[in-house]
């Protein structure tokens with residue numbers, strides 16, 4: 670197997686999802702190159718070169734890729750990917766936009782939601798919000814796979830000697846799309862959702878945006894956690910869309926997932942199955958997430974969270 674792993678990165682930091690994708694192929698005797706594409710990628714490339722299991726880091730570094738827009742990157746990534754048997758993407762927002770474009774340019778069908786690699790052409794993918802697992806044979810000459818990174822154990826870092834870093838020549842200016850503005854939706858001082866070790870998420874049961882600010886955010890800050898939300902809470906205007914966890918949003922894999930006022934719909938659970946421990950706080954003991962939780966606390970959020978914050982000294 671000759672694998673190209675397309676690395677996620679943001680603000681000069683390599684995403685921890687990269688180590689998880691490497692973990693997905695650790696059982697194979699494979700040659701794995703990591704592709705880092707963007708602008709000013711030195712730190713990201715060095716971090717990737719320090720991960721175990723990497724044969725080579727290939728770097729596409731040019732001002733024209735500064736926005737990281739998939740429309741501008743896809744052509745070059747597809748050209749590079751054509752020389753590989755497998756191209757691995759995570760299920761991050763950027764990867765989810767890039768992978769289908771790259772697959773289309775290679776004239777192959779991408780396979781997404783992959784949770785296990787059983788061999789070079791046999792994969793397990795999750796469907797129906799994680800309720801169904803399908804084992805699938807893929808006959809495409811280049812397998813373009815979107816992996817649910819949360820399903821895999823990360824490869825360790827650092828390694829003894831860094832992998833070689835190879836700069837690549839940039840492709841033509843695509844000019845297909847251009848970023849006009851970017852707004853980072855406030856998680857001031859909180860870690861990023863996709864890589865957080867602790868995630869505190871709220872659902873409709875929290876009742877208001879005000880309760881998110883008064884109860885959920887202080888708990889997240891106290892635990893050094895990222896803040897997340899359900900689709901229902903976001904639709905109600907309680908939390909920003911960027912906090913969405915689930916099949917349509919972030920897939921998280923924290924050590925601890927604290928869910929407040931969340932029922933545990935399958936579409937939400939699809940994003941939290943990688944969590945090591947789940948603590949659920951819900952007024953209804955029979956909510957599905959309560960059955961799944963390692964610690965289920967029956968109580969009203971309004972009463973339980975202030976007490977919890979008090980105990981934690983927040």
Ligand SMILES: Cc1cc2nc3c(=O)[nH]c(=O)nc-3n(C[C@H](O)[C@H](O)[C@H](O)COP(=O)(O)OP(=O)(O)OC[C@H]3O[C@@H](n4cnc5c(N)ncnc54)[C@H](O)[C@@H]3O)c2cc1C
Pocket residue numbers: 871872873874875876898899900901902913914915916917918929930931932933934935936937940950951952953956968969970971
């Ligand atoms: C195609 C599709 C994709 C979807 N993708 C996603 C997705 O990616 N992510 C996602 O989250 N959802 C997704 N959904 C929506 C999903 O089906 C659920 O509707 C949603 O997750 C429910 O959110 P919730 O748990 O906040 O609300 P509810 O299901 O209404 O649950 C609220 C919970 O709060 C509890 N509660 C009420 N009052 C209190 C209180 N005072 N204190 C404590 N607890 C209280 C209730 O007992 C209940 O369990 C998707 C749906 C579809 C159809």
